[in-house]
Amino acid sequence: MGNWLNDVKWDEQGLVPAIAQDHQSGRVLMMAWMNREALLLTVKEQRAIYYSRSRQQLWRKGESSGHVQKLHEVRLDCDADVIVLQVEQIGGIACHTGRESCFYRVYDNDAWRTVDEVIKDPKDIY
Amino acid sequence: MGNWLNDVKWDEQGLVPAIAQDHQSGRVLMMAWMNREALLLTVKEQRAIYYSRSRQQLWRKGESSGHVQKLHEVRLDCDADVIVLQVEQIGGIACHTGRESCFYRVYDNDAWRTVDEVIKDPKDIY
Numbered sequence: 001m002g003n004w005l006n007d008v009k010w011d012e013q014g015l016v017p018a019i020a021q022d023h024q025s026g027r028v029l030m031m032a033w034m035n036r037e038a039l040l041l042t043v044k045e046q047r048a049i050y051y052s053r054s055r056q057q058l059w060r061k062g063e064s065s066g067h068v069q070k071l072h073e074v075r076l077d078c079d080a081d082v083i084v085l086q087v088e089q090i091g092g093i094a095c096h097t098g099r100e101s102c103f104y105r106v107y108d109n110d111a112w113r114t115v116d117e118v119i120k121d122p123k124d125i126y
Numbered sequence: 127m128g129n130w131l132n133d134v135k136w137d138e139q140g141l142v143p144a145i146a147q148d149h150q151s152g153r154v155l156m157m158a159w160m161n162r163e164a165l166l167l168t169v170k171e172q173r174a175i176y177y178s179r180s181r182q183q184l185w186r187k188g189e190s191s192g193h194v195q196k197l198h199e200v201r202l203d204c205d206a207d208v209i210v211l212q213v214e215q216i217g218g219i220a221c222h223t224g225r226e227s228c229f230y231r232v233y234d235n236d237a238w239r240t241v242d243e244v245i246k247d248p249k250d251i252y
Contacts, residue, residue: 004236017143019154026152028145031208043233074233078221082157084229095204103210107169107200110130 005036009081013053016081020048020094023086024074029094032059034083040072046071048085065125067091091120098122100105135207139179142207146174146220149198149212155220156228158185160209172197173225174211180221191251193217217246224248 008016015033022029032050034042038058041049048069052059061069073086095102097118103115134142148155160168164184172251174195178185188194193215204207206233221228223244230242244249 001227004233004238006240017157019145019157021152021154024145024251028154030203031143031145050153073227074232075226076233076238077229078154078225078230082228084154096148097204101209102203102205103201104204105202107130107202112133112202126204 005040006082008036008076008083009079010022010036011081015051015053016083018048018050018083018085020069020085020089027101028103029069029087029089029100032061039083042085043074048087050066062090065091065093065096067093067125069094077102093119093125096122096126098125099107130233131166133206134162134165134202134209135205136162141177141179142209144176144209144211146172146195146211146213146215147215149214153227154229155195155226158187165209167176167199168211174213185199188207188216190220191217191222192220193251195220204225219245222252224251 014035017031017042018034019031020029033053034052038049038051048061050059068090069087075084098120099118104114105112106115139160143157144160145195146155159179161177164175164177174187176185194216199212224246226244227243230240231238232241
């Protein structure tokens with residue numbers, strides 16, 4: 001056990017980017033960071049667990065919102081420094097703004113235009 | 127012009143992660159980095175242009191391989207520090223190993239198992 005964790009090329013802070021993708025629609029939901037423990041626990045508990053750089057602690061996605069990401073698959077890229085998670089997004093909301101995906105702004109004519117609706121008011125989530 | 131570039135939260139090195147996704151299949155092809163110039167040129171030239179951290183210069187994806195990524199859409203996340211590109215992958219190969227996607231290894235029983243085939247031998251690409 002643990003050899004697969006050594007295969008990952010952790011950066012100077014001991015982190016790698018982890019992209020969460022809806023396992024059915026393929027929608028990219030968010031990107032966050034993982035340290036060694038986060039990746040190990042993600043696999044163990046079969047749910048996405050990230051490392052919050054701002055809070056400097058493990059971030060059990062969905063802990064307060066209920067919007068847990070159930071794990072379906074973990075992939076590693078050719079350089080071994082990026083992870084993709086296939087997940088089932090409980091509640092259909094990944095973003096703290098109450099949207100399905102954190103990527104709700106599209107580049108349009110030299111501006112970022114919000115194109116996705118808020119599914120649930122954040123006040124009703126947290 | 128340029129205000130939208132200021133909306134992006136560039137990291138200490140002036141970079142943001144950019145995720146390239148096949149605009150039709152939704153397959154995540156790769157993740158690389160962009161600086162301000164790379165993002166500007168990506169939008170201008172309507173093809174993915176990254177910043178190579180190892181070579182410390184702009185990386186016009188497909189320049190030597192021909193595997194250009196034609197741009198369909200650019201999105202920014204809620205924290206304004208991650209980009210998703212919807213692209214058309216010319217040649218159907220994004221990875222330098224000759225595979226469609228850089229994410230060809232799946233976590234399986236404490237190991238990373240290669241599950242995707244090589245479409246074209248890298249020797250015949252570069």
